[in-house]
Amino acid sequence: MKGNSEKGKVLKLIRNSLLDKADIPYSNIDMDSDIYAPINDDPVMIFAESIVGNGGKFVYCKDEEDMINKLNSLIEYRNWNNQIFSYGSGLKDFLKTNGIHTNQIKDKNPEVGISLCHSACSGNGLITITSNEVDNDFSRLPNILIIIVFTSQILTDLRTSLNQLAQDMPKFITTLNPNYLLKEEIKELYLFTVENLIQTK
Secondary structure, three states: OHHHHHHHHHHHHHHHHHHOOOOOOOOOOOOOOOOOOOOOOOHHHHHHHHHHHOOOEEEEEOOHHHHHHHHHHHHHHHOOOOOEEEOOHHHHHHHHHOOOOOEEOOOOOOOEEEEEOOEEEOOOOOEEEEOOOOOOOOOOOOOEEEEEEEHHHEEOOHHHHHHHHHHOOOOOEEEEOHHHHHHHHOOEEEEEEEOOOOOOO
16 A cells, blocks of 8 residues: 555654754754843833834823723724623723723624733733633634733733743733734734733732
């Protein structure tokens, strides 16, 4: 049988490659140094530039009250009343306390979704969301996504974020790439960045 003969050849090649240990071609390679250039500017500014450069919308908020006011203005301007779905019950309760009513995620993809995040990386704009922030299935993304990030959560690199997670490992971790998101998954991305406050869970 030709199929069995081809399979045998492949298995033989694999077996031989496991037996014949080759020298590592680059034995002096440094696996610990950062691959990105060090950031000398304000990480928040670099993050803002990255988000806007990828087609997202960056909204700076000086505090939580400012965030609520700007979020209310956006909801009113876009006529999103009763269309916003929250990815976390804690966030839903916090918004409700401040006069913004959201719904829980249902079976179909929502039109507008809002979520907290664990961290954001200023170097490449990546956003990390975990089960510590959301209690819904984050695989169903909305057409329009609003993410709330605090300036204390904006880190210079992804490794720092992952090291933090290792101390309190969540059930799931999702890393969002705004560039890919806006090309393939969603229509609009808003980043509400709140100055220097502790995350509301």
